[in-house]
Structure formats: C-alpha cells, structure tokens
Amino acid sequence: MPAATPAAGAVASGRTRLIHAAFRARRLGRAHSLVPALIAGLLAVAAAPAPVALAQGKAVGDAAKSSVAAEIRAGVSGKYKDFYAPRGYWPLWVEKDRIGPQADALLALIAQSDADGLNPRSYGGRDLEKLIEAADSEGTPKALARADLALSRAFADLVADMRRPARGVKIRYLDAELDTKPPGPADIVRAASLAPSLTDYIQSAGWMSPLYMRLRAARAGYMDKWGGLPAVQIPPDVKLRPGGKVPEIALLRHRMGLSDGVAYDKALVAKVKAFQTDHGLKPDGVAGAMTIGALNDGPARYEHLLALNMERARLLPGPWTRHVVVDAASARLYYYSKGAMDGTMKVVAGAKESPTPLMAGMIRYATLNPYWNIPTDLVERKVAPKILAGGSLKSMRYEALTDWTADAAPLAQSAIDWRAVASGQGEVRVRQLPGGSNAMGRIKFMFPNDLGIYLHDTPQRDLFAKEDRHYSNGCVRLEDAQRLGRWFFGKTPTTDSDAPEQHEPLPQPVPVYLTYLTAVPTATGVQFLPDVYGRDGN
Template identity: 80%
Template sequence: MLIAAALPTTAVAQPDAAQAARSSVAAEIRAQVGGKYKDFYGPRGYWPLWVDKDRIGPQADALLALIEDSEADGLDPRDYGARDLRRLIEQADAGGDPKALARADLALSRALASLVADMRRPAKGVKIRYLDKEVEPRDADPSDILRGAALAPSLADYVQNAGWMSPLYMRLRSARATYLKTWADLPDSAVPEGVKMRPGGKGEAIAVLRHRLGLADGANYDKALAARVKAFQTDHGLKPDGVAGAMTVAALNEGPARYERLLALNLERARLLPGPWIRHVVVDAASARLFYYGKGSLDGTMKVVAGAKETQTPLMAGMIRYATLNPYWNIPPDLVERKVAPRILGGGTLKGLRYEALADWSANPAPLAQSAIDWDAVAAGRQEVRVRQLPGGSNAMGKVKFMFPNDLGIYLHDTPQRDLFAREDRHYSNGCVRLEDAQRLGRWFFGKALAADGDKPEQHVPLPQAVPVYLTYLTAVPTAQGVQFLPDVYDRDGE
C-alpha cells in the first residue's frame, strides 16, 4: 500500500508570494467594493479577477482592444472609459500597490459588465417572438456577467472572443470588417446593363466595370478583372464564374450602402442569439442550416429543410422540452384540402394512405369514418376536417420530432424525404424544420441514442434539461473567405 509523502511544513504554513499578493488585493477590494459588484466579489472571498501575481493580467489588454473596436457593435468606445482604465492599470503595475491593483480590478470589472450588457441589448428594429420566459432578453446583472467570465477556462480568451456573444455574431462581425475594407470604399459608379462582359472582351462598358471594382484603368477583360468579378460574386451569393452577367451587374449597381445596411441588419439578428456557454440550438432559415452549441464551442451543424416562401419558418425562440417518438403528422388543413381530399375523391382510401380522420383537435378525439365526411366540401374549402398520418416509414415526421410548444405548430423533426438535403435551396417545408440527422441531434439532447418502446404512437420523452432553440434568418453569413450574401427568400430584409 502506497502512502503519500507528507508535505514540508513550510509549504503548508506559508502561502507563495503571488498568493500573498492577491490576498492583499482581496483585502483592498473588500474595503472598496460596493453595490451589485459586492454580490460577485463577496462569494469568491473578494479575490481579484484581473490580477496575475502582482500585476494586471493580459485579459485587461483583451478588454481594452474590444472596447476600442466596439464601434463594430454600434457602440461608442468612449462610454467605457478606456483612457481611465489604461491610467489605472499603469498605476497598478508601476509598484504593485494592493490598493491601486484593487482599484484597477474593480474598474475593469465595471467596464466589462457595462460592455457585455450593451453588446447583448437587442435593437428595437428586429422582431422575434419569445415563447418562454427563459429565452426572453433581460438586463443582465453585473454579478451574473462577471460570474460567467470568472468560470471561463481562460478569461483572456473569453474576453478576446466575446464569449458572451454568439459565435455567429462574432464571425459576422469580423467578416463585416473584412467586407467593408474590400468593397465599401470602391467607386459607386453605375455599370452599364444589357452588355455582355466576359473574359477576353474589350470595350467601354468593361472600362466602367474595371473602375467600379477598383482596378487600373483599361478596357480589357483580363485575368485580374475575372478574378475580381469572381471574388465579388462569391461574397454576394452569386455563381462565381467570372462573367459579369445581368445578376452580377445588378448586384454591383445596388451600391455599397445597401450591403452595409444588410450587414448591420444581420448583426442585429445575430445579436439576439446566446453565447456558446449556454447550451442551445440555432436554426438559420435563410441558409437552411442548424447549429448546436455547448460548453463554449460549436458541437455540430447540419442541413435542414426550412419553410417555403408561402409557408415561412418564423423568427421565434423557445425551449425544447421533449421528444416524440413514432409521431403522427397532423396534416395542415390547406394540405388536406389540396392534397388529401382530391386523392380520396380519386378513389383512394384513408386506410390505404395510412391516414385517419378525427372529429376535432382535442387530445383524445373520436375517429371519423371516411364515409361520414363530405370530401367534395373539403376539396372546395367549404369544410375543414382534421386528418393525421399514422406513424411508420413513410410518415412525414420520420421517427422523431423535437417539441418546443407553440401555437403555430412549429417544431424540429426527422423526415423520410432525404433527396431535398442534396439541393442548394432547401425551402420546401410547411414552416417546420426537417433535420438532416435527427438521430445525431437526439444523441446530443439526451446523451444517448433515442429508441422507441415498441410501435405505440406518440411516445413522449422529456429532455433531461430543456434546451433553448432560436429560429433566426441570416441573409449575410460568415464564410472562410469573409462574408456571403444569401437570397432573401422570405423578403424580410426590406422590413
């Protein structure tokens, strides 16, 4: 049996110099702190947040850099007192005086709390429906903000990456800066329309195109112009073929101001999303993609099928509370009118189609015989009947749906219709979100594979812990090269 060697008595009795220094700073913080900041410092023994040994640590540099760049967030850097913070840091680092270190630590904490609250505050112009209290925006308490920062494995990284903001927001924020440097300062001159411009060509219209894209004067469609056109097409959601066709010219003639406005609008949409330390799901209906986050990073992503233009996936946020295995599909009344009724009138049967008709929309409705329904009236829109598809391999819900209760009947679900995921445009649903890999998302929700207990329909399985889900709409998205503008399928960018 091994026995641990006893520690030298000096190691037990005497703390190291760094700990002693921080203890002195803690005593000064206790003497200086007040108000809501005491709620943060008190439970941690007034231990400093920003002090490393007897100096202010590099996390302060990260905060100052973020403050100085806060115009990118629509904020005024002067509101956070960067000049005063630098002075306090210099005074603290000059001699390691505990009182000066405490003043600097408290000032940095106040600046961080103020900056985070302002960055998280949603703009008034972006509307999203909140289904649950848990996801409604609220003014964060400084102690909660600082506690979240203190729990991060690296405070410097947390501040530098603004870990309280969605990674989608931060990537778009960075991409916006690159975009503005690349495209915003170019001449805003109109490119002639209706003129064929392609590599190898020459002419006056091409000279205007070169000027518009910031290239040297000339009239030749050379390799440099083709490369520049491709870059513009890539960043503006167009096919990057290097040919200045009608769509490319139209995008050029929109002018930089429109794209700057779109970037600002999409940043405000992304601002509503939580940071990655909150376990959550994001569905971007514009790009038809889903992202899920936890423990500070992106855990995974997948394709989805989102609502068609006529049946849009709404902007909303709620709490996914349970999964339903072997689900029914309650067919929307308009589809019963347009799809089901004509098939019945054409000789089909509810049983053969694996449908059943019900008397009402209650939890335990009585079944209706096919013969008891006036299908001509249903097909004409004069009568409405509830019809649902039975569970099984052909069920439109697939094997599972993930529920965040709402009166619009929107949820995430499996699907047997796999061919749609191979398409670039994936806007075909009735508003719900069809998942490329529902089983993978289920394993992330539950920590294990989901399996139904037999063939019984509608088996409800509560999540171990409810997970927030955000349905958003980002028509400007970050890419590895910068930013890309996507088609405004739902015509929401002009709202």
C-alpha cells in the first residue's frame, strides 16, 4: 500500500474531526448514511498533498518500521505474538512514521457496528483515537507500536463478534472443517494482513459474505425508507385502486406518508408500486389483499425478517474463501474467489413439498454421464402406474436394480410386483440411464450426504424462464452447469467415452452452502420474497 505523505499534524487533525463526526452521527442515528462519506473524507485527508516535501525513500520508511517492530517485540504477548513473531514483529497499521488510513476504516466500522447487533463501545473507539493521535503527534516508535497493537486487538475482537455463530438458525454441516469454529486472534489478523489492501478489506468487511454486507446496508435503507411512516391499519377486506374515491384511500395515503385526501393519484400509485416492489409483490399500484396485508404487518415485521436473514447470511464465508452459495429462496447460485463474486446463475430449487435443506458440504468430485436414481416416492407415484398401464422400463430408458448398493444387479421388469409398488406396499430401486433426456443432464457435482442432494445439469431448460423456480425434489438444477464446471476445474469437464458414471475429482474441494434468504438486496434497496418453505415463522 502506498505510504501517506501529508504532514502528521494535518492528518491527525483531519482524522480527529472526521472520526468525531462519525461517533456524533451514530448517537444521532445517522451513522449508516454518513459512513461512506466519512471514509471518502478520511482517504481524501490522507491523500492530500503536503505543504512541504516530506517524501521519504523506501529504505528510510523501512528503517522507521524496523524501530517500531523492535517496540512491538518488547510489548506483544499472548496470542497476538503468534501473529507478529512470524512476520518479524513488523507493524500492520503503520505507514512510514504514522498510522495509516486502514485505522480510520476500522474506527468507522466500529462506529456503525450496532448494525451487526454489537455495542460500538465494546471496542474502545475513544481509546483508539487517543492512541492514534498520540502516535501521529509524537511519531515515536513506542507510541506507534502501542497504537499498532491496540488496533490489532480491537480489530480481532470486532471480527470475532461479527463472525459469531448465527442465533436461531440451524444448518447442517456435512464436513467438520466447515463447522463454525470461532477463529483465533492471530488467524483473524493474519488473514487481514494478506489482503492486497487492508483499508479495502476493512471497508468491505472482507471476512463477511458480500450477501451479509449488502443485507446490512439494505436493512438501514429499508428503515430509512419505510420505518418512519405512520402505523395505520387499513381494513383488510377492501381493494383500493387508482381513480377510486372510497374513504379508505385516506387511510392508505396516511400510511404511505402522503398528504390528506381521498384521491388515488399518481403520487399514491408511485408510492404503492415502490412498496410492492420492495415487498416481493406485483408492482401494479393497486392495494389489494396482499399489499394491504403487508402494510398492516408494519415495519417491525420486516425489520425482523431482515435481521433473521442477516443471521442466515452470517454463516456464509467471506469472498476470499473460494466457495459456492445456493440461495433456495430466490433460486440463485453465486460463486466467489479471490475477494470477489466470480459469477451467478439461476437454479431450480426444491418444491414446497420437498424443500432444499440448509446445509454446507465440500464439493469433491463431478460425475459425468450420470444415472438418475429415482426417489422411491416418485417410483410409486409416477413409474409404477405407467408400468401397470402397459409401459416398459426399456422404452422409458429406466432400469430396475436388486438393491441400493454399488454392486446391485439389473432386475427384470417381470420380477417386480408393480401393484405393491404403486400402493406403497413394496419398494424397488429404479434409475434412469444416462443421455440427453436424463434428469441429471450431462454432469452433477457431488458433496456426499445421506439426503441425496447435489448440484446438477438438467434438460428442462424452460424452468429457468419462470419467476418461481421451486420444482425439484430437493436437489439444485443449474442454469449453466458447464460454466460452473469450468470454474471448478479451470477447463470444460469432458469424457473420453459414453460410459456412465465417470467420476472426476476436483483439483481442490470447494465448499458449498445451501441457504435460504427471503430478503435479498437489490440495486435500489431490498426485496422480500415469498417464504416458500415456511421457515420465517410468524
């Protein structure tokens, strides 16, 4: 990171004014809107040209840091020594002879940590300010070392609390390595030190999922937009539309924060459409039963939903971890690496009767030319009736097997009591042969689990054009399995033959998280989605 060059007094003075503004704004409830401007201002102060030339060469800067390192070595202890010792006690927060702008980013994040359900006072922001000001004004190695150590401790405490296990959210971890174990202070600070820009890493909270951070911002925006409007109840049995003159329109106008009256005018239409868009409703400008129900729920209900979804997103890793996220509520998939989202695509998720579970596992291999092992309930409801009506397994490209083991032998259709299967009195394993019509498509990505859940290709391309994409038996059908395969393997996965079930291990296992976000960030704020699986509660 380039070293800051302005005079120490100017930096300290500008930093102090802006940080004090952040803490004042937080007390006034305006920290969310101020923080981006605050950070921009801090960086502008740090980058302002000095009145006199103070540029120092790299050797001089390294010599100054070397003196700070000696002081850190003398003062560090406990778990933080595990971080500083391997790097020769080199400071993390010092740039030449002053504390760098990454400290300002940390102070700003602390100031708004109430958005994460935390108490900003727990991280000693005032004390950090004083240490930073002393380090900038004195410029001594001891003062800089003291500030560096204090900043590392505050940073590690904040990150650990932000990454705490989610409250009230149950997710099944298939691999012990994915379970939410609190990271140690040395691990937290070491991860930050490896980021290309520590300032950017802190500003974006790079240890948190981007979905979490976007929901965090959307929650503040939602309350600014809708939280302060009057809590007026509207009769649920009316339908209010443009051009109407019924008395209930006056209640609707009041609820939407508009002037008194009974006119369902353009202003009210625009307000209703905006509310409908943000609440996952058809934006037609008509206040029908669903819109009035959402209005009567009030902002408290939606703030609760935002908080609940933030807790779900809290379980997801940051973008520096190479991983895949499947959001079953919105039926979308995201994949991340190297600090950014690499791509997204539509998916088909489980139907209401067969929901995609909340789970996390390691995708370890791909299977090309896969079979589809048909769930026994579908064999009972779909396959057996067709056989009883005169159909054949061969014509449907199915085959029956003796059991569920890897060594199962083919079973003749005539050897099966299909009436018992159709009535639920018997059970048989049936699978679909590989090919263009196979329900798995050409490839599936496996993270071994006893529920038979995986990501896979599909020939049913028409489903991706639908707004509601909850049709599967729990598995996740991919809009572009080949693209995801190229991301996994670095090339398009191919086979040398038509042989079924060809397994190809990934170069490196990749975590996949199946989550359920019924509040999703949008370009303009947040949208609430239908709770298809009934997991949000009342």
